[in-house]
Amino acid sequence: MPVHSKLEMFEDNWRTSIGGWSLEGKVVLRGKDVFTELNDKPWMEYLLFAATGKESPKIARLVEAIWVICTSFPDPRIWNNRISALAGTARSTGVLAAAGSLAVTEATVYGLKPIKGASDFLIRADQRLQEGESLEQIVKAELKQFRSVFGYGRPIADADERVKPMMKFAHSIDCGKGKYVKLAFDIGEYLSNTRLKYKINIAAVCAALLADEGIDPVELYNLATLSFTAGAMPCFIDASNQQEGGFFPLQTSRLSYTGVEEVRHWEV
Amino acid sequence: MTDKPVETITTKIWRETPEVDNPFAAADCFCAGYNVYGDLLKNASFIDYLFLLFKLQPPSPQQSALLEGLAIALANPGPRDHSVRAAMSAGVGGSTHPSALIAALSVGAGNLGGAREVFHAIEYWQHCDTSLKEWQQLIENPPEEGRADIWLPMEHPPGFDPNGVSCPTPVKKTLAHLAAVGETVHLNWLQDNRQQLEEFADCPLAFSGVAAATLFDLDFAPEQAEMLYLLLRLPGAAIHALEQEKLGWRKYPFFADGFKLNP
Numbered sequence: 012m013p014v015h016s017k018l019e020m021f022e023d024n025w026r027t028s029i030g031g032w033s034l035e036g037k038v039v040l041r042g043k044d045v046f047t048e049l050n051d052k053p054w055m056e057y058l059l060f061a062a063t064g065k066e067s068p069k070i071a072r073l074v075e076a077i078w079v080i081c082t083s084f085p086d087p088r089i090w091n092n093r094i095s096a097l098a099g100t101a102r103s104t105g106v107l108a109a110a111g112s113l114a115v116t117e118a119t120v121y122g123l124k125p126i127k128g129a130s131d132f133l134i135r136a137d138q139r140l141q142e143g144e145s146l147e148q149i150v151k152a153e154l155k156q157f158r159s160v161f162g163y164g165r166p167i168a169d170a171d172e173r174v175k176p177m178m179k180f181a182h183s184i185d186c187g188k189g190k191y192v193k194l195a196f197d198i199g200e201y202l203s204n205t206r207l208k209y210k211i212n213i214a215a216v217c218a219a220l221l222a223d224e225g226i227d228p229v230e231l232y233n234l235a236t237l238s239f240t241a242g243a244m245p246c247f248i249d250a251s252n253q254q255e256g257g258f259f260p261l262q263t264s265r266l267s268y269t270g271v272e273e274v275r276h277w278e279v
Numbered sequence: 280m281t282d283k284p285v286e287t288i289t290t291k292i293w294r295e296t297p298e299v300d301n302p303f304a305a306a307d308c309f310c311a312g313y314n315v316y317g318d319l320l321k322n323a324s325f326i327d328y329l330f331l332l333f334k335l336q337p338p339s340p341q342q343s344a345l346l347e348g349l350a351i352a353l354a355n356p357g358p359r360d361h362s363v364r365a366a367m368s369a370g371v372g373g374s375t376h377p378s379a380l381i382a383a384l385s386v387g388a389g390n391l392g393g394a395r396e397v398f399h400a401i402e403y404w405q406h407c408d409t410s411l412k413e414w415q416q417l418i419e420n421p422p423e424e425g426r427a428d429i430w431l432p433m434e435h436p437p438g439f440d441p442n443g444v445s446c447p448t449p450v451k452k453t454l455a456h457l458a459a460v461g462e463t464v465h466l467n468w469l470q471d472n473r474q475q476l477e478e479f480a481d482c483p484l485a486f487s488g489v490a491a492a493t494l495f496d497l498d499f500a501p502e503q504a505e506m507l508y509l510l511l512r513l514p515g516a517a518i519h520a521l522e523q524e525k526l527g528w529r530k531y532p533f534f535a536d537g538f539k540l541n542p
Binding site for chain 2: 131260264265270273277
């Protein structure tokens with residue numbers, strides 16, 4: 012009974028245009044020779060090209076500034092950084108710390124979900140505006156369907172201190188004047204005056220700045236993957252250099268138990 | 280001193296009493312009211328304790344048998360599985376041992392044969408239960424998120440193998456065993472209706488589908504099932520990574536001739 016799997020055509024056969032290394036010592040990325048065509052690029056321009064295929068010093072500079080100003084707070088209380096601090100205090104390795112922190116940045120209340128989600132929302136909102144809907148209608152529909160709007164509101168703090176310095180930098184390289192940035196702030200203005208009092212957060216600002224440069228949600232997600240590493244790494248180093256186990260130890264009394272009160276006995 | 284209340288971890292799973300000489304060390308630990316080191320350690324099996332940890336209730340004998348069977352079925356997906364290959368790739372390069380498990384979790388988390396597929400398959404059970412009509416409608420009209428997520432959309436009905444030809448023997452044997460020992464509604468319904476569902480899906484049932492049905496019968500929520508599925512498949516990743524670490528990269532496929540860079 013000759014039945015063929017859909018996988019047969021892929022056996023020992025992976026075809027790609029993304030790039031690779033050859034035994035002859037040639038390395039290619041998206042059709043360009045790494046040693047002769049890409050060798051002079053700053054790392055962020057190389058990453059931009061790898062992630063999106065785009066070659067733009069301006070976008071790379073904008074992304075780099077986003078990483079510095081918005082995503083690299085070296086505070087071990089921030090949840091993704093806390094993984095690195097805990098790894099340091101527990102004497103794990105730096106790369107495991109970074110891997111853990113990186114995985115955790117794919118969060119809902121901060122990090123990758125809002126970053127990608129804000130980009131997706133702004134692009135959808137712009138389309139609907141062009142189709143004749145009002146900003147109020149669009150935001151209300153988003154809130155009704157998803158109970159949140161990525162890019163607006165923030166846990167713990169109210170306003171976002173990163174918005175002003177980020178916009179200041181963006182203006183310095185002639186960014187920040189496009190339609191998505193205007194839309195992002197218009198929505199922020201509207202939401203801050205509703206009962207929710209949501210203010211614009213940095214995810215919407217970054218998404219808008221890069222949407223105006225032609226970066227779509229998937230490209231933004233890929234570009235943002237490593238963006239939190241420079242904040243997490245010092246947290247690992249600091250905790251590694253202090254007394255082992257010394258990072259915010261907890262007494263047993265710090266557990267607030269809300270389960271069954273009685274002591275139960277296992278029936279064998 | 281400050282009047283600010285001390286920040287605490289709220290939990291209904293775990294309670295501790297301190298050692299008399301050290302408030303940072305527990306003398307007794309209670310899980311859902313059971314003394315872990317004074318009672319469970321001597322009296323409970325690992326599988327029963329695992330169930331208790333997730334459900335805060337001890338399992339019935341049938342529930343225990345179901346979880347035991349599922350744990351054996353999933354413990355080693357084998358060295359061709361994507362997640363185990365990820366772990367072995369850590370092994371052959373001499374990477375750290377935790378990185379092998381991180382690699383297995385990262386890959387085994389996905390929509391194809393991974394934990395996210397189990398998550399979605401449980402959602403399908405919640406929606407369709409034992410209605411063939413509902414299953415057909417949901418498979419033909421899968422739900423759409425409406426906004427972009429970090430997870431990619433499912434590209435096939437969850438619980439089924441889009442690259443399969445017919446339902447593999449281990450999947451059929453596991454389903455038959457679990458349906459028999461658990462005597463639960465959904466596994467037995469799946470056993471009776473597998474071929475019809477496979478026709479709707481246009482591909483065969485996969486381990487992820489059997490795991491989802493089992494965990495749905497054990498009253499696991501999608502996110503609980505996702506976590507447990509990740510945990511239960513790690514032993515295979517660990518042992519295959521260790522084996523390949525010893526053998527080294529020279530004895531492991533590099534696909535030297537299979538890689539073709541388009542001009």
